[in-house]
Amino acid sequence: MEKQFIPVNIALLTISDSRTIENDTSGKVLRECILNADHHLADQQIVVDDRYQIRAIISKWIADPDIQAIITTGGTGLTGRDGTPEAVKILFDKEIEGFGELFRQISYHDIRTSTIQSRALGGVANGTFIFCLPGSSGACKTGWNDILKEQLDARHRPCNF
Template sequence: MSAHGGNTFIPLNIAVLTVSDTRTEDNDTSGQALVERLTQAGHKLADKAIVIDDIYQLRAQVSKWIADDSIHAIISTGGTGFTDRDNTPEALTPLFDKAIEGFGEIFRHVSLMEIGTSTIQSRAFGGIANKTVILCVPGSTNACKTAWDKVIKEQLDASHRPCNFVPHLNITTEQCESRG
């Protein structure tokens, strides 16, 4: 039992995608921050990729991971702003079976406390496709840390109550508890 009174922790297989025209494995601090946090939490890094901000290359990479039943979650960093090269929402939302509207709302809410109204320029978003949760956050390292620490970590933890994303993934668990 956890402090929330729920199930025990279930390690998930998580893929990390960095969307960037300039980052490499040597300078991808955002992707590395996500990898460090997910492994420290007890999850497994299923795969990691850096893909240029091209709609079709992004869809190809994420579609490959969505089709892989062993990958439970995908966390994407970058490409969520308003520049001409920021295309992650346009690339990935057509792949979703269901959108997770609250993810972007909650991320911007917690981010507001850190960076003020500049958070309005974040197009963080999420969805579920083929029982894989996909969470997309801005490319800054601090934004990745905020997203993991204040939103993602609990939602990818089967012991978090009253509800988390684990029952919706390709893993056998009990459904969310009633809030009643």
């Protein structure tokens, strides 16, 4: 007997010093992906690249039993104030090393060696899955279409989140 689709309650956080609701293209891409896959968008926010503000929002979502997954976009690079990994990794109970590894492997086909500058990462905190994607729309599409779409679907085999 085939498993039924179970929608996941997902919170979405854009991390950027310059994005607003009007020009947050990556947030819009992920929002559409989440909704088109029939998941629920539990919350969506934009925050500046400040590790304490990032942690405050994500910690609130981790403590919310109605939020099952968190996706962030932005702040994973190596320049300036990019600090998403430093802000989020400390909150993990367990890191999902394979997420960042697979993301970079898939990205290599599109951006070649530039993928080494991506610090995409995933983990689990208090039973909530957390995935941090780069800030480009292309990277968000890659992360969703090639990894998260299947892993957040209970019907995916041999295993899923």
